[in-house]
Amino acid sequence: MFDHFSIAMKLAILFSGVYLWLGMLTGVWKYWQIRHSIQARAHYYVDIAHRSSLLYASATLILAVLAEFSIWSETWNLIFVMINLVFFSASILSYALHGYLKDTTNQFKVPHQLGNKVLPRTMMTLAIVLLVVGELFATGMLVMGTGLNLF
Numbered sequence: 058m059f060d061h062f063s064i065a066m067k068l069a070i071l072f073s074g075v076y077l078w079l080g081m082l083t084g085v086w087k088y089w090q091i092r093h094s095i096q097a098r099a100h101y102y103v104d105i106a107h108r109s110s111l112l113y114a115s116a117t118l119i120l121a122v123l124a125e126f127s128i129w130s131e132t133w134n135l136i137f138v139m140i141n142l143v144f145f146s147a148s149i150l151s152y153a154l155h156g157y158l159k160d161t162t163n164q165f166k167v168p169h170q171l172g173n174k175v176l177p178r179t180m181m182t183l184a185i186v187l188l189v190v191g192e193l194f195a196t197g198m199l200v201m202g203t204g205l206n207l208f
Contacts, residue, residue, distance in 0.1 A: 062125065063124060063125060063131050063134060063135070064131065064135055065121070065124035065125075065131065065134040065135040065137070065138040066121045066122075066124050066125045068135070068138060068139070068142070069117050069118070069120045069121030069124060069138050069142070070117075070118065070121050072117050072142050072145075072146075073114050073115070073117040073118045073121065074114070076110050076111070076113040076114035076117060076145065076149070077110070077111065077114040079106075079110040079149060080107060080108075080110035080111035080114060083103060083106045083107035083110055083153065083156075084107050086099070086103055086106075086107070086156075087099040087103050087104055087107045090103055099156075100156045100159050100162075101156075101162040102152045102153070102154075102155035102156035102161075102162070102164075103152075103153075103156035103157075104156075105152045105156070106149055106152035106153040106156050109148060109149055109152060110149050113145040113148075113149065116141075116145070117141070117142070117145065120137075120138050120141055120196070120199060121138075122203075123196075123199035123200060123202070123203045124137065124138050124199055126202075126203040126206050126207065127198075127199050127202030127203050127206060128202045128203075128205045128206045129198065129199075129202040133198070133202075134199065134202070136195075137195040137196070137198050137199050138195070138199070140191045140192070140194070140195035141191075141192055141195050141196060143191075144187075144188045144191055144192050147188075148188070151164065154171070155171075158171070158172045160172050160173075164181075165181070169181045
């Protein structure tokens with residue numbers, strides 16, 4: 058039935074649903090924390106995990122459409138979508154982990170905490186540089202491939 062859709066589009070649509078579902082789950086978690094908090098607030102990173110999951114759900118649908126209209130090969134479109142999915146997923150996971158551990162309200166604050174462990178500054182710097190370059194490059198290529206196809 059959906060054989061005419063590319064694997065990149067199918068994967069992006071599926072992950073859009075996964076991110077939406079994670080947004081709903083983290084929303085329940087957020088509500089539970091609000092109800093059981095003296096300040097009537099969820100942990101900072103539980104809130105971020107909730108909002109980012111919902112935002113990544115719609116962003117991933119846009120990636121699906123861009124991949125489908127892009128002039129690049131199916132393999133390249135799949136790579137560009139996968140780069141974004143890896144970084145989106147890693148971001149949500151890191152936010153949820155910080156929310157669960159309640160170890161920080163700013164993951165960029167030095168020293169970089171992960172539970173009772175301290176992460177090397179170079180590790181955080183490398184992770185953020187890879188995220189920024191990866192997401193901008195992959196999405197830019199999908200936008201360019203779509204633009205070349207449409208115009």
